[in-house]
Amino acid sequence: MSEEQHATTVVLALGSLIRSDDAVGLFALRRLQEDSRVSADVSLVEGGTKGMELVPYVSEASHLLVLDAVEVGVPPGTILRLAGEDLKSLPGGGSVHELALADILAALRILDCEPKETVLLGVQPAGTDLGTSLSPAVEAALPALVDAAIVELERWESRPTLRPAVPKSTVEKGQAVPDVSRSRPGPPAAVPRPGLHSDSWLLTPVFRLLF
16 A cells, blocks of 8 residues: 555454354444444445455555454354464465455555555354354454454554443553553453464453453
């Protein structure tokens, strides 16, 4: 992306609304659409199960946030953040959408319009069979996923006055720094997953019980 282009933040949700937990990213996006903490200049894109045809929607993004269900063999409802070198390792076995995301990112590199930063926030599904509702574990993860998205948007937009509806942790280099502005203790540290770089992490369901 050239410096002359207007900086744009895009939130891209992937998934299928008829495959239960696979739709978690889409459900999160709809919550963000109603969330007053999201700036009006943030572009919210419901990508569904589309692939390369999404390139025009993200080609002018300076920052890209992707929301999706990601199968990584951890407890259902676990939130995973992938960024930097870990995203460059896609595709992988985590999600069929990762193949599409890898193609999109590769196309953006070829077109010389790769975002300055791309982050994937994924949720471990309990199941992706046919269905139109989320499992209890993934449904319970939605508020934390939305807040994690808000943290990323706030960081990119340098608006430290924004406060999440749920007490947050600011994630830096694989650790969660508790929000010291609240008297109630924040959640424990997010867990850097073995094999991931320092800007990726896992937030397990047991940690979110403290939110």
